[in-house]
Amino acid sequence: MTDLNKLTLSEARKGLKSKKFTPTDLVQSCLDRIKSFDKKLNAFVTLCDEEALKQAKTADISLPLGGIPIAIKDNYLTKGIRTTASSLVLDEYIAQYDATVMKKLKNAGAIIIGKTNLDAWAHGSSTETSDYGPTLNPWNTDHLPGGSSGGSAAAIAADETIISVGSETAGSIRQPAAWCGVVGFKPTYGRVSRYGIIAMKSSTDSPGPLCKTVDDAATLLEIMSGHDPYDATSIEEDSWKKPEIRQNLNGLKIGIPLSYFPSQIQPEVKKSILEAAETLKKLGAQILELPDVLDPKYSIAVYTILQRSEVSSNLARFDGIRYGHDRSFFGTEAKRRIMLGTYSLSAGYYDAYYLKAQKVRTLICQDFDKQFQKVDAIIGPVSPTTALKLGATKGQAMFGELQDMLVEPSSIAGLPGISIPCGFDKTALPIGFQIIAPQKREDLVYQIAKIFEDNTDYHTKRPKL
Protein backbone atom coordinates (compact mmCIF):
# COMPACT_ATOMS: atom_id res chain seq x y z
CA MET A 1 0.00 0.00 0.00
CA THR A 2 1.69 3.24 -1.07
CA ASP A 3 0.97 6.93 -0.57
CA LEU A 4 -1.45 6.44 2.31
CA ASN A 5 -0.05 9.69 3.68
CA LYS A 6 -1.78 11.52 0.83
CA LEU A 7 -5.26 10.54 1.98
CA THR A 8 -7.76 12.99 3.42
CA LEU A 9 -9.30 12.25 6.80
CA SER A 10 -12.52 10.93 5.30
CA GLU A 11 -10.62 8.72 2.82
CA ALA A 12 -8.34 7.40 5.56
CA ARG A 13 -11.30 6.58 7.79
CA LYS A 14 -13.05 4.75 4.99
CA GLY A 15 -9.90 2.72 4.25
CA LEU A 16 -9.37 1.82 7.90
CA LYS A 17 -12.98 0.75 8.35
CA SER A 18 -12.98 -1.43 5.23
CA LYS A 19 -9.65 -2.92 6.42
CA LYS A 20 -7.83 -1.92 3.23
CA PHE A 21 -4.95 -0.94 5.51
CA THR A 22 -4.18 -0.73 9.22
CA PRO A 23 -3.47 2.25 11.50
CA THR A 24 0.16 1.06 11.55
CA ASP A 25 0.33 1.27 7.73
CA LEU A 26 -1.11 4.78 7.87
CA VAL A 27 1.21 6.04 10.62
CA GLN A 28 4.25 4.40 8.98
CA SER A 29 3.40 6.02 5.65
CA CYS A 30 3.34 9.50 7.24
CA LEU A 31 6.55 8.84 9.17
CA ASP A 32 8.28 7.66 5.98
CA ARG A 33 7.22 10.84 4.24
CA ILE A 34 8.52 12.95 7.13
CA LYS A 35 11.83 11.08 7.10
CA SER A 36 12.21 11.65 3.35
CA PHE A 37 11.38 15.34 3.24
CA ASP A 38 11.32 17.01 6.64
CA LYS A 39 15.06 17.47 6.99
CA LYS A 40 14.57 20.06 4.28
CA LEU A 41 11.09 21.41 5.07
CA ASN A 42 11.54 21.56 8.87
CA ALA A 43 7.81 21.40 9.56
CA PHE A 44 8.37 19.37 12.76
CA VAL A 45 10.21 20.39 15.92
CA THR A 46 9.70 17.03 17.66
CA LEU A 47 8.76 13.64 16.22
CA CYS A 48 6.83 11.06 18.23
CA ASP A 49 7.59 8.13 15.92
CA GLU A 50 8.07 5.30 18.45
CA GLU A 51 5.08 6.25 20.57
CA ALA A 52 2.90 6.77 17.47
CA LEU A 53 3.72 3.31 16.11
CA LYS A 54 3.04 1.81 19.52
CA GLN A 55 -0.35 3.51 19.71
CA ALA A 56 -1.22 2.47 16.16
CA LYS A 57 -1.06 -1.20 17.20
CA THR A 58 -3.90 -0.79 19.70
CA ALA A 59 -5.87 1.97 17.92
CA ASP A 60 -9.66 1.74 18.15
CA ILE A 61 -10.85 2.59 14.65
CA SER A 62 -14.47 2.86 15.76
CA LEU A 63 -13.59 6.25 17.32
CA PRO A 64 -14.04 9.39 15.16
CA LEU A 65 -10.26 9.84 14.75
CA GLY A 66 -9.25 6.26 15.64
CA GLY A 67 -5.84 5.43 14.15
CA ILE A 68 -5.50 8.80 12.38
CA PRO A 69 -2.07 10.54 12.51
CA ILE A 70 -2.24 14.17 13.64
CA ALA A 71 0.42 16.91 13.71
CA ILE A 72 0.12 19.29 16.66
CA LYS A 73 1.38 22.86 16.71
CA ASP A 74 4.10 23.00 19.35
CA ASN A 75 2.25 25.51 21.52
CA TYR A 76 -0.30 22.85 22.59
CA LEU A 77 0.65 21.21 25.88
CA THR A 78 0.99 17.48 25.26
CA LYS A 79 1.51 15.51 28.47
CA GLY A 80 4.86 13.74 28.59
CA ILE A 81 5.92 15.21 25.22
CA ARG A 82 8.40 18.06 24.73
CA THR A 83 6.52 21.33 24.14
CA THR A 84 8.68 24.29 23.11
CA ALA A 85 6.50 26.99 21.47
CA SER A 86 9.58 27.03 19.17
CA SER A 87 11.45 29.02 21.81
CA LEU A 88 14.73 28.02 23.48
CA VAL A 89 13.18 29.16 26.78
CA LEU A 90 11.20 25.90 26.65
CA ASP A 91 13.81 23.85 24.80
CA GLU A 92 13.73 21.02 27.34
CA TYR A 93 10.21 21.47 28.69
CA ILE A 94 8.13 18.30 28.98
CA ALA A 95 4.45 19.22 29.29
CA GLN A 96 2.96 18.25 32.66
CA TYR A 97 -0.65 18.06 31.48
CA ASP A 98 -2.70 17.99 28.29
CA ALA A 99 -4.45 21.01 26.81
CA THR A 100 -8.24 20.50 26.89
CA VAL A 101 -8.23 20.26 23.09
CA MET A 102 -5.45 17.69 23.26
CA LYS A 103 -7.55 15.56 25.62
CA LYS A 104 -10.49 15.76 23.21
CA LEU A 105 -8.34 14.76 20.23
CA LYS A 106 -6.80 11.87 22.18
CA ASN A 107 -10.23 10.71 23.38
CA ALA A 108 -11.32 10.73 19.73
CA GLY A 109 -8.48 8.30 18.98
CA ALA A 110 -6.00 10.59 17.14
CA ILE A 111 -2.34 9.53 17.16
CA ILE A 112 0.21 12.34 17.64
CA ILE A 113 3.01 11.89 15.12
CA GLY A 114 4.82 15.06 16.06
CA LYS A 115 4.85 18.67 17.15
CA THR A 116 5.07 21.31 14.45
CA ASN A 117 7.16 24.43 14.08
CA LEU A 118 5.86 27.96 14.63
CA ASP A 119 7.16 31.48 14.99
CA ALA A 120 8.64 31.46 18.51
CA TRP A 121 5.72 31.96 20.94
CA ALA A 122 3.50 32.29 17.81
CA HIS A 123 4.88 35.83 17.34
CA GLY A 124 4.83 36.19 13.60
CA SER A 125 3.39 35.30 10.22
CA SER A 126 6.32 33.55 8.60
CA THR A 127 7.60 30.74 10.90
CA GLU A 128 10.92 32.47 10.25
CA THR A 129 11.28 33.63 13.86
CA SER A 130 11.33 30.04 15.21
CA ASP A 131 14.38 29.35 17.37
CA TYR A 132 14.61 26.04 15.47
CA GLY A 133 14.96 27.65 12.05
CA PRO A 134 12.30 28.48 9.46
CA THR A 135 9.90 25.97 7.94
CA LEU A 136 10.06 26.05 4.14
CA ASN A 137 7.05 26.22 1.85
CA PRO A 138 6.53 22.80 0.18
CA TRP A 139 5.41 24.53 -3.05
CA ASN A 140 8.73 26.32 -3.38
CA THR A 141 11.39 25.93 -0.73
CA ASP A 142 12.81 29.41 -1.40
CA HIS A 143 9.59 30.74 0.09
CA LEU A 144 8.07 30.98 3.57
CA PRO A 145 5.05 28.91 4.63
CA GLY A 146 3.43 31.80 6.51
CA GLY A 147 2.69 31.57 10.18
CA SER A 148 2.55 31.30 12.96
CA SER A 149 1.05 27.81 12.32
CA GLY A 150 3.50 27.39 9.39
CA GLY A 151 4.70 23.95 10.46
CA SER A 152 1.16 22.54 10.56
CA ALA A 153 0.24 24.10 7.19
CA ALA A 154 3.44 22.86 5.52
CA ALA A 155 3.01 19.36 7.02
CA ILE A 156 -0.48 19.15 5.48
CA ALA A 157 0.62 20.54 2.10
CA ALA A 158 3.55 18.09 2.00
CA ASP A 159 1.27 15.16 2.97
CA GLU A 160 3.41 14.47 6.04
CA THR A 161 0.24 13.96 8.06
CA ILE A 162 -3.47 13.33 7.54
CA ILE A 163 -4.71 16.15 9.78
CA SER A 164 -3.22 18.93 11.89
CA VAL A 165 -4.12 21.62 14.39
CA GLY A 166 -2.85 25.14 14.91
CA SER A 167 -3.95 28.30 16.63
CA GLU A 168 -4.86 31.75 15.39
CA THR A 169 -4.55 35.06 17.14
CA ALA A 170 -4.83 37.17 13.99
CA GLY A 171 -4.22 35.15 10.85
CA SER A 172 -2.04 32.37 12.25
CA ILE A 173 -4.33 29.65 10.85
CA ARG A 174 -5.76 31.38 7.77
CA GLN A 175 -2.57 32.98 6.42
CA PRO A 176 -0.30 29.86 6.45
CA ALA A 177 -3.25 27.86 5.05
CA ALA A 178 -3.47 30.35 2.16
CA TRP A 179 0.28 30.36 1.51
CA CYS A 180 0.49 26.55 1.62
CA GLY A 181 -2.71 25.85 -0.35
CA VAL A 182 -4.60 24.03 2.43
CA VAL A 183 -7.78 24.64 4.44
CA GLY A 184 -7.54 26.53 7.75
CA PHE A 185 -10.65 27.00 9.92
CA LYS A 186 -10.52 29.67 12.63
CA PRO A 187 -13.51 29.33 14.96
CA THR A 188 -15.39 32.03 16.86
CA TYR A 189 -13.38 33.24 19.86
CA GLY A 190 -14.36 31.00 22.78
CA ARG A 191 -15.67 28.14 20.61
CA VAL A 192 -12.53 26.07 21.25
CA SER A 193 -10.87 26.05 24.68
CA ARG A 194 -7.60 27.90 25.14
CA TYR A 195 -6.71 25.90 28.29
CA GLY A 196 -3.26 24.41 27.91
CA ILE A 197 -2.36 26.29 24.75
CA ILE A 198 0.64 28.49 25.52
CA ALA A 199 -0.97 31.93 25.75
CA MET A 200 -0.10 34.63 23.24
CA LYS A 201 -2.87 37.23 23.00
CA SER A 202 -5.48 35.74 25.29
CA SER A 203 -8.34 37.97 24.14
CA THR A 204 -8.22 36.61 20.56
CA ASP A 205 -6.32 33.25 20.76
CA SER A 206 -8.42 30.66 18.90
CA PRO A 207 -7.21 27.09 18.37
CA GLY A 208 -8.44 25.40 15.19
CA PRO A 209 -7.74 22.81 12.46
CA LEU A 210 -5.59 22.88 9.30
CA CYS A 211 -6.57 20.11 6.90
CA LYS A 212 -6.72 18.95 3.28
CA THR A 213 -10.46 19.57 2.82
CA VAL A 214 -13.24 21.72 4.25
CA ASP A 215 -15.06 18.63 5.48
CA ASP A 216 -11.98 17.31 7.32
CA ALA A 217 -11.51 20.69 9.03
CA ALA A 218 -15.18 20.76 10.05
CA THR A 219 -14.94 17.22 11.47
CA LEU A 220 -11.98 18.32 13.58
CA LEU A 221 -13.78 21.45 14.74
CA GLU A 222 -16.69 19.30 15.93
CA ILE A 223 -14.25 17.34 18.08
CA MET A 224 -12.21 20.33 19.31
CA SER A 225 -15.12 22.62 20.24
CA GLY A 226 -17.37 22.76 23.31
CA HIS A 227 -17.53 24.54 26.64
CA ASP A 228 -14.57 24.16 28.98
CA PRO A 229 -14.86 25.33 32.60
CA TYR A 230 -11.06 25.70 32.66
CA ASP A 231 -11.28 28.55 30.14
CA ALA A 232 -13.28 31.46 31.57
CA THR A 233 -13.92 32.89 28.09
CA SER A 234 -15.21 29.60 26.69
CA ILE A 235 -18.68 29.84 25.08
CA GLU A 236 -21.27 27.98 27.12
CA GLU A 237 -22.47 25.75 24.32
CA ASP A 238 -22.02 22.10 23.47
CA SER A 239 -19.77 21.02 20.63
CA TRP A 240 -20.37 22.64 17.27
CA LYS A 241 -22.06 20.36 14.72
CA LYS A 242 -21.75 20.46 10.94
CA PRO A 243 -24.95 21.74 9.33
CA GLU A 244 -26.60 20.22 6.25
CA ILE A 245 -24.72 20.76 3.00
CA ARG A 246 -26.38 23.32 0.75
CA GLN A 247 -27.22 22.42 -2.87
CA ASN A 248 -26.91 26.08 -3.89
CA LEU A 249 -26.43 29.50 -2.32
CA ASN A 250 -29.80 30.92 -3.35
CA GLY A 251 -30.99 33.69 -1.05
CA LEU A 252 -27.55 34.27 0.47
CA LYS A 253 -25.93 37.72 0.37
CA ILE A 254 -22.14 37.76 0.36
CA GLY A 255 -20.18 41.01 0.72
CA ILE A 256 -16.77 42.00 -0.61
CA PRO A 257 -15.17 44.87 1.34
CA LEU A 258 -13.46 47.21 -1.12
CA SER A 259 -10.98 48.16 1.60
CA TYR A 260 -9.72 44.54 1.60
CA PHE A 261 -8.05 45.20 -1.76
CA PRO A 262 -5.21 47.53 -0.73
CA SER A 263 -3.00 49.17 -3.34
CA GLN A 264 -0.12 46.74 -2.65
CA ILE A 265 -2.26 43.66 -3.43
CA GLN A 266 -0.71 41.25 -5.93
CA PRO A 267 -2.85 41.45 -9.13
CA GLU A 268 -3.12 37.64 -9.37
CA VAL A 269 -4.46 37.46 -5.82
CA LYS A 270 -7.11 40.06 -6.60
CA LYS A 271 -8.06 38.23 -9.80
CA SER A 272 -8.44 34.87 -8.01
CA ILE A 273 -10.63 36.37 -5.28
CA LEU A 274 -12.91 38.00 -7.84
CA GLU A 275 -13.11 34.69 -9.71
CA ALA A 276 -14.05 32.94 -6.46
CA ALA A 277 -16.80 35.53 -5.98
CA GLU A 278 -18.00 34.78 -9.52
CA THR A 279 -18.15 31.05 -8.67
CA LEU A 280 -20.23 31.79 -5.57
CA LYS A 281 -22.50 33.97 -7.71
CA LYS A 282 -23.00 31.12 -10.18
CA LEU A 283 -23.94 28.93 -7.22
CA GLY A 284 -26.77 31.33 -6.40
CA ALA A 285 -25.30 33.88 -3.99
CA GLN A 286 -25.89 37.57 -4.42
CA ILE A 287 -22.52 39.35 -4.35
CA LEU A 288 -22.50 42.89 -2.95
CA GLU A 289 -19.62 45.34 -2.80
CA LEU A 290 -19.15 46.83 0.67
CA PRO A 291 -17.78 50.33 0.10
CA ASP A 292 -17.64 51.54 3.70
CA VAL A 293 -15.86 48.83 5.70
CA LEU A 294 -13.43 50.40 8.17
CA ASP A 295 -9.93 50.67 6.72
CA PRO A 296 -7.83 47.68 7.94
CA LYS A 297 -5.02 50.12 8.88
CA TYR A 298 -6.86 50.76 12.16
CA SER A 299 -7.00 47.04 12.91
CA ILE A 300 -3.25 46.80 12.34
CA ALA A 301 -2.69 49.47 15.00
CA VAL A 302 -5.24 48.02 17.44
CA TYR A 303 -3.80 44.55 17.04
CA THR A 304 -0.22 45.77 17.46
CA ILE A 305 -0.96 47.51 20.76
CA LEU A 306 -3.20 44.82 22.24
CA GLN A 307 -1.01 41.93 21.12
CA ARG A 308 2.16 43.46 22.60
CA SER A 309 0.34 44.35 25.82
CA GLU A 310 -1.10 40.88 26.36
CA VAL A 311 2.22 39.26 25.37
CA SER A 312 4.14 41.29 27.94
CA SER A 313 1.71 40.06 30.59
CA ASN A 314 1.52 36.44 29.40
CA LEU A 315 5.29 36.02 29.02
CA ALA A 316 5.95 37.50 32.47
CA ARG A 317 5.38 34.02 33.91
CA PHE A 318 8.47 32.64 32.19
CA ASP A 319 10.98 33.26 34.94
CA GLY A 320 12.87 29.97 34.80
CA ILE A 321 11.77 29.03 38.32
CA ARG A 322 8.93 26.52 37.83
CA TYR A 323 9.69 25.44 34.26
CA GLY A 324 11.89 26.36 31.33
CA HIS A 325 15.02 28.45 31.18
CA ASP A 326 15.34 32.02 32.43
CA ARG A 327 14.49 35.20 30.50
CA SER A 328 17.94 35.49 28.91
CA PHE A 329 16.78 32.77 26.49
CA PHE A 330 14.13 34.98 24.86
CA GLY A 331 14.83 35.78 21.20
CA THR A 332 14.89 39.32 19.82
CA GLU A 333 11.34 39.18 18.42
CA ALA A 334 9.86 38.23 21.80
CA LYS A 335 11.92 40.91 23.54
CA ARG A 336 10.72 43.54 21.10
CA ARG A 337 7.09 42.61 21.72
CA ILE A 338 7.42 42.39 25.50
CA MET A 339 9.11 45.81 25.54
CA LEU A 340 6.37 47.54 23.54
CA GLY A 341 3.66 45.87 25.60
CA THR A 342 5.29 46.88 28.86
CA TYR A 343 5.63 50.43 27.53
CA SER A 344 1.99 50.70 26.39
CA LEU A 345 0.72 49.35 29.72
CA SER A 346 2.98 51.42 31.92
CA ALA A 347 1.93 54.43 33.97
CA GLY A 348 1.40 57.50 31.85
CA TYR A 349 0.89 55.68 28.54
CA TYR A 350 -2.00 53.31 29.32
CA ASP A 351 -4.77 55.73 28.26
CA ALA A 352 -3.01 56.84 25.10
CA TYR A 353 -2.28 53.35 23.78
CA TYR A 354 -3.98 50.40 25.49
CA LEU A 355 -7.29 52.06 26.36
CA LYS A 356 -7.48 53.89 23.03
CA ALA A 357 -6.94 50.59 21.19
CA GLN A 358 -9.71 48.87 23.20
CA LYS A 359 -12.07 51.70 22.26
CA VAL A 360 -11.24 51.40 18.57
CA ARG A 361 -11.84 47.67 18.97
CA THR A 362 -15.43 48.60 19.85
CA LEU A 363 -15.66 50.58 16.59
CA ILE A 364 -14.34 47.56 14.64
CA CYS A 365 -16.96 45.27 16.24
CA GLN A 366 -19.70 47.83 15.51
CA ASP A 367 -18.52 48.12 11.92
CA PHE A 368 -18.93 44.36 11.43
CA ASP A 369 -22.39 44.50 13.05
CA LYS A 370 -23.32 47.18 10.51
CA GLN A 371 -21.98 45.19 7.55
CA PHE A 372 -23.79 42.02 8.68
CA GLN A 373 -27.07 43.95 8.52
CA LYS A 374 -26.48 44.11 4.76
CA VAL A 375 -24.90 40.71 4.06
CA ASP A 376 -24.84 37.20 5.56
CA ALA A 377 -21.12 36.65 5.10
CA ILE A 378 -18.01 38.47 3.89
CA ILE A 379 -15.30 37.20 1.55
CA GLY A 380 -11.91 38.62 0.69
CA PRO A 381 -8.24 37.85 0.23
CA VAL A 382 -6.43 36.28 3.21
CA SER A 383 -3.10 37.87 2.42
CA PRO A 384 -2.26 40.65 -0.05
CA THR A 385 0.38 38.39 -1.63
CA THR A 386 1.30 34.77 -2.19
CA ALA A 387 4.12 33.28 -0.07
CA LEU A 388 7.06 35.68 0.29
CA LYS A 389 10.69 34.61 0.08
CA LEU A 390 12.83 33.57 3.03
CA GLY A 391 14.34 36.60 4.71
CA ALA A 392 11.28 38.78 4.06
CA THR A 393 10.83 39.41 7.78
CA LYS A 394 14.38 40.63 8.45
CA GLY A 395 14.49 44.07 10.04
CA GLN A 396 10.71 44.50 9.72
CA ALA A 397 9.30 45.54 13.09
CA MET A 398 5.73 45.00 11.92
CA PHE A 399 6.03 42.30 9.23
CA GLY A 400 3.26 40.14 10.68
CA GLU A 401 0.89 42.99 11.32
CA LEU A 402 1.12 44.34 7.77
CA GLN A 403 0.99 40.84 6.31
CA ASP A 404 -2.13 39.99 8.33
CA MET A 405 -4.00 43.24 7.73
CA LEU A 406 -6.92 41.46 6.06
CA VAL A 407 -7.46 38.92 8.84
CA GLU A 408 -6.85 41.19 11.82
CA PRO A 409 -10.27 42.93 11.81
CA SER A 410 -12.23 39.65 12.08
CA SER A 411 -9.81 38.29 14.72
CA ILE A 412 -10.13 41.43 16.82
CA ALA A 413 -13.95 41.03 16.67
CA GLY A 414 -13.74 37.27 17.50
CA LEU A 415 -15.47 36.18 14.28
CA PRO A 416 -15.20 32.74 12.65
CA GLY A 417 -13.41 32.47 9.32
CA ILE A 418 -11.92 29.97 6.93
CA SER A 419 -9.18 30.09 4.32
CA ILE A 420 -9.62 27.82 1.31
CA PRO A 421 -7.57 27.39 -1.87
CA CYS A 422 -8.85 29.37 -4.88
CA GLY A 423 -5.98 29.60 -7.35
CA PHE A 424 -2.26 29.88 -8.09
CA ASP A 425 0.00 32.72 -9.16
CA LYS A 426 2.24 32.50 -12.24
CA THR A 427 5.03 30.88 -10.22
CA ALA A 428 2.59 28.15 -9.06
CA LEU A 429 2.33 29.43 -5.48
CA PRO A 430 -1.14 28.89 -4.01
CA ILE A 431 -3.74 31.60 -3.33
CA GLY A 432 -6.45 31.35 -0.67
CA PHE A 433 -9.59 33.34 0.02
CA GLN A 434 -11.40 33.80 3.29
CA ILE A 435 -15.02 33.57 4.31
CA ILE A 436 -16.04 35.46 7.46
CA ALA A 437 -19.39 35.29 9.27
CA PRO A 438 -20.90 36.77 12.45
CA GLN A 439 -19.91 35.24 15.81
CA LYS A 440 -21.03 31.61 16.24
CA ARG A 441 -22.01 31.31 12.56
CA GLU A 442 -19.46 28.61 11.64
CA ASP A 443 -22.42 26.90 9.96
CA LEU A 444 -22.50 29.59 7.25
CA VAL A 445 -18.71 29.57 6.86
CA TYR A 446 -18.79 25.81 6.43
CA GLN A 447 -21.69 25.76 3.96
CA ILE A 448 -20.17 28.39 1.67
CA ALA A 449 -16.68 26.87 1.84
CA LYS A 450 -17.97 23.35 1.23
CA ILE A 451 -20.04 24.19 -1.85
CA PHE A 452 -17.13 26.23 -3.27
CA GLU A 453 -14.75 23.32 -2.72
CA ASP A 454 -17.20 20.84 -4.26
CA ASN A 455 -17.33 22.97 -7.41
CA THR A 456 -13.58 23.63 -7.80
CA ASP A 457 -10.45 21.46 -7.77
CA TYR A 458 -7.77 23.77 -6.29
CA HIS A 459 -7.76 21.77 -3.03
CA THR A 460 -6.79 18.59 -4.87
CA LYS A 461 -3.49 20.03 -6.13
CA ARG A 462 -0.34 19.09 -4.24
CA PRO A 463 3.26 20.31 -4.56
CA LYS A 464 5.91 18.09 -6.13
CA LEU A 465 8.57 17.53 -3.51
Place this chain on the structure above:
Amino acid sequence: MSDNLITDSVFEHTARLSRLEIKPDETNIKNQLIETVKYVEVLDELNTSDVSPTFQVNHKSNILREDKVEASLSQELALSQAEKVSSGYFKTTATIDKNK
Protein backbone atom coordinates in the same frame (compact mmCIF):
# COMPACT_ATOMS: atom_id res chain seq x y z
CA MET B 1 1.67 60.75 21.18
CA SER B 2 5.10 61.57 19.87
CA ASP B 3 8.13 59.58 18.75
CA ASN B 4 10.57 61.23 21.13
CA LEU B 5 8.77 59.72 24.14
CA ILE B 6 11.07 56.70 23.98
CA THR B 7 14.28 58.26 25.24
CA ASP B 8 17.25 56.17 26.36
CA SER B 9 16.10 56.37 29.96
CA VAL B 10 12.51 55.34 29.11
CA PHE B 11 13.92 52.45 27.07
CA GLU B 12 16.15 51.29 29.92
CA HIS B 13 13.32 51.65 32.42
CA THR B 14 11.00 49.59 30.18
CA ALA B 15 13.66 46.87 29.88
CA ARG B 16 13.97 46.82 33.67
CA LEU B 17 10.18 46.56 34.12
CA SER B 18 10.18 43.75 31.51
CA ARG B 19 13.04 41.98 33.32
CA LEU B 20 14.91 41.76 30.04
CA GLU B 21 18.54 42.31 29.28
CA ILE B 22 18.98 44.02 25.92
CA LYS B 23 22.22 42.80 24.36
CA PRO B 24 24.51 45.21 22.47
CA ASP B 25 23.45 43.67 19.13
CA GLU B 26 19.78 44.23 19.99
CA THR B 27 19.84 48.00 20.45
CA ASN B 28 17.91 48.29 17.18
CA ILE B 29 14.86 47.32 19.26
CA LYS B 30 14.68 50.93 20.43
CA ASN B 31 14.35 52.28 16.88
CA GLN B 32 11.77 49.63 16.07
CA LEU B 33 9.76 50.64 19.14
CA ILE B 34 9.81 54.25 17.98
CA GLU B 35 8.75 53.14 14.49
CA THR B 36 5.88 51.05 15.87
CA VAL B 37 4.68 53.75 18.26
CA LYS B 38 4.66 56.16 15.33
CA TYR B 39 2.58 53.73 13.25
CA VAL B 40 -0.12 53.27 15.88
CA GLU B 41 -0.70 57.03 16.03
CA VAL B 42 -3.09 56.37 13.12
CA LEU B 43 -5.69 55.63 15.83
CA ASP B 44 -5.77 59.35 16.68
CA GLU B 45 -7.71 59.85 13.44
CA LEU B 46 -10.73 58.20 15.06
CA ASN B 47 -12.84 60.02 17.61
CA THR B 48 -13.46 57.70 20.56
CA SER B 49 -14.62 60.24 23.14
CA ASP B 50 -18.06 58.58 23.45
CA VAL B 51 -16.93 54.99 22.88
CA SER B 52 -16.52 52.45 25.66
CA PRO B 53 -13.68 49.95 25.42
CA THR B 54 -14.16 46.27 24.44
CA PHE B 55 -11.78 44.25 26.57
CA GLN B 56 -13.51 41.00 25.80
CA VAL B 57 -15.49 40.08 22.66
CA ASN B 58 -17.91 37.57 24.13
CA HIS B 59 -18.84 39.94 26.93
CA LYS B 60 -18.26 37.64 29.85
CA SER B 61 -17.37 38.73 33.32
CA ASN B 62 -16.90 37.15 36.73
CA ILE B 63 -16.87 33.47 35.81
CA LEU B 64 -16.86 31.77 39.19
CA ARG B 65 -16.85 28.20 40.40
CA GLU B 66 -17.59 26.60 43.74
CA ASP B 67 -14.70 26.68 46.17
CA LYS B 68 -14.20 22.93 46.03
CA VAL B 69 -10.85 21.17 46.04
CA GLU B 70 -10.22 19.41 42.74
CA ALA B 71 -7.48 17.03 41.65
CA SER B 72 -4.31 18.86 40.63
CA LEU B 73 -0.72 18.07 39.68
CA SER B 74 1.17 15.94 42.20
CA GLN B 75 4.05 17.66 43.99
CA GLU B 76 6.49 15.45 42.11
CA LEU B 77 5.03 16.34 38.70
CA ALA B 78 4.74 20.04 39.54
CA LEU B 79 8.45 20.14 40.47
CA SER B 80 9.58 17.92 37.60
CA GLN B 81 10.38 20.77 35.21
CA ALA B 82 12.10 23.15 37.62
CA GLU B 83 15.84 23.68 37.19
CA LYS B 84 16.39 24.08 40.94
CA VAL B 85 14.37 22.39 43.69
CA SER B 86 15.05 21.98 47.39
CA SER B 87 13.22 19.77 49.92
CA GLY B 88 10.10 19.57 47.75
CA TYR B 89 10.01 23.29 46.92
CA PHE B 90 10.92 25.48 43.96
CA LYS B 91 14.21 27.23 44.64
CA THR B 92 14.26 30.93 43.78
CA THR B 93 16.76 33.70 44.21
CA ALA B 94 16.38 35.71 47.41
CA THR B 95 14.15 38.76 47.19
CA ILE B 96 14.81 39.97 50.73
CA ASP B 97 18.26 40.87 52.00
CA LYS B 98 18.62 38.96 55.29
CA ASN B 99 21.30 41.36 56.57
CA LYS B 100 18.89 44.31 56.64
